[in-house]
Amino acid sequence: MVFELSEMTWWEAEDRFRERGLAIVPVGSMEQHGLHLGIGSDWLQAWEISRRVGERTGVTVLPAMPYGVSAHHMDFPGTISLDPETLKRVIYEILASLRKHGVTRVVFVNGHGGNLGAVTDAVKLAREKMGMLCAIVQWWDALQSKSILGHPAEEHAGYAETAFTLASRPGAVRIQYAVLTPTRQVDDDIELIRAGLAKFRKGIARIPLRTADVSSTGSMTEAHPDDVQGTTDYSGVTEEYAEDLMEDVVDWVSAFVERFQRLEMPPPRVSREEAFKELE
Numbered sequence: 001m002v003f004e005l006s007e008m009t010w011w012e013a014e015d016r017f018r019e020r021g022l023a024i025v026p027v028g029s030m031e032q033h034g035l036h037l038g039i040g041s042d043w044l045q046a047w048e049i050s051r052r053v054g055e056r057t058g059v060t061v062l063p064a065m066p067y068g069v070s071a072h073h074m075d076f077p078g079t080i081s082l083d084p085e086t087l088k089r090v091i092y093e094i095l096a097s098l099r100k101h102g103v104t105r106v107v108f109v110n111g112h113g114g115n116l117g118a119v120t121d122a123v124k125l126a127r128e129k130m131g132m133l134c135a136i137v138q139w140w141d142a143l144q145s146k147s148i149l150g151h152p153a154e155e156h157a158g159y160a161e162t163a164f165t166l167a168s169r170p171g172a173v174r175i176q177y178a179v180l181t182p183t184r185q186v187d188d189d190i191e192l193i194r195a196g197l198a199k200f201r202k203g204i205a206r207i208p209l210r211t212a213d214v215s216s217t218g219s220m221t222e223a224h225p226d227d228v229q230g231t232t233d234y235s236g237v238t239e240e241y242a243e244d245l246m247e248d249v250v251d252w253v254s255a256f257v258e259r260f261q262r263l264e265m266p267p268p269r270v271s272r273e274e275a276f277k278e279l280e
Contacts, residue, residue, distance in 0.1 A: 003054035005062050016060050017102040022261050024061045025094065026050040027119060029068030029112035032076035032211075033165070034157035034219025035179060036234075038172030039078040040066060041157075041165045046111030048168035049139060052250045053109075057257055065090070069114040072195050075212035084118040091122035099130045107257050108136045113154070135260055139164060142252040148245075149236045151228070155180070156194070156211070157219035162234060163242035164249075170239075178234040182225040184214045194222040 002008055005023075008016065017023070028043025038044070047064040054061035070081040082090075095106060108119055116136065123134035143153040143160065153160040158180055166173050183192050191199040195209040211218060221228050 001058050003058055003061055004051075005060050008060075013060070013101070017098075020059060020261070021103055022059055022105045022107070022257070023098055023103050024050050024054060024059050024107050024109060024257065025091075026061070026064040026109045027068065027091070027111065027115055028064055028066055029070045029114065030066055030078070030080040031068070031070035031073040031112070032079050032218040033161065034217050035177040036174045036219070037157050037162060037165050038169065040169075041161065041172060042068065042111035044111075044168045044172060045139065045161070045164040046109045048164075048246070049111075049249060049253060050109045052246075053254045053257060056250070056254045059107075059257055059261075062094070065094075068112045069118055070112070072114065072209070073211050073218070075210055076218050084121075087115060087118040088122045088125075091119055092125055095122065095126040095132055095134070096130065099126070099132055104132055105261060106132065106134045107253075107260060108134065109253065110136050110138050113138070113140075133263070133265060135256070137253055137256060139249045142249050143245075146248070151180075151221070152223070155220065155222045156215075158221065159234065159237055160245065162237050163245045166237065166239060166242040167246035175234060175237070178237075179217055179219060180232045180234070181215055181217045181220055182228065183220050183223065184216070185225065191224045193224055194220060199224060 005013060026046035028046045030039050032039060033041045043064045043066040050061045067080055067082050069084050069087055070079050073079040074081055098106060110116060110119060119136055126132040126134060140154040146153065148160040151159055162178060183194055185192055189200060192214050193199060195211045195214050196206055198205045198207050214220060
């Protein structure tokens with residue numbers, strides 16, 4: 001079964017949209033990923049997850065959006081960044097096009113955390129203006145409860161991201177140059193976790209920084225050095241480990257897509273009487 005929109009004719013797309021009313025849109029970025037991963041790692045990962053999910057479920061998969069919001073990585077050559085409003089506009093117009101052709105639900109597979117705000121704003125607008133129901137899934141969210149060789153999943157060019165790139169495009173991995181550097185510290189009291197997040201007296205402060213402010217390699221543990229668990233070498237990131245991790249996420253996303261298609265949302269309704277019933 002053809003599931004990539006790029007390979008369908010217009011009349012095949014018409015039939016598929018009418019049949020399912022659902023589409024998958026992978027979104028990534030073009031940004032540095034340390035000394036060992038290709039600049040396109042985020043969109044390559046999002047595309048491979050989406051491709052496998054489409055193959056398994058038959059849901060239509062759009063081409064990957066390769067550019068994202070990556071201004072914080074611009075100190076590193078090769079990074080290409082969009083303004084958040086630009087990405088929001090593009091995502092909204094993609095949704096408007098899909099809605100015109102009968103798609104009412106979309107699952108975004110987001111491969112870059114910096115895109116989340118713009119994509120969220122676009123899908124909120126699509127809900128308000130067109131009644132569309134959208135979801136955003138990210139592989140690190142799917143792996144929240146899973147230890148990745150003693151580390152959290154969400155590390156920039158860390159173990160998990162290296163594994164996903166290896167499973168997606170082995171030619172984009174230079175494992176011999178892989179290094180997971182601790183987040184650079186500049187103050188005794190304000191502990192930097194990553195570009196944008198810091199700890200202070202057991203609380204959290206958000207300090208928007210450039211990646212180069214906290215890492216000279218671009219790869220980082222995204223934690224205070226005292227909180228890093230496990231090793232900092234990549235010997236455990238084998239092809240077998242990478243494939244197993246990829247399949248865990250593909251299983252999760254596939255199951256979510258199938259269930260999301262059946263999700264019943266009652267019409268939005270505001271009633272003074274019903275609201276005050278909550279007090280009873």
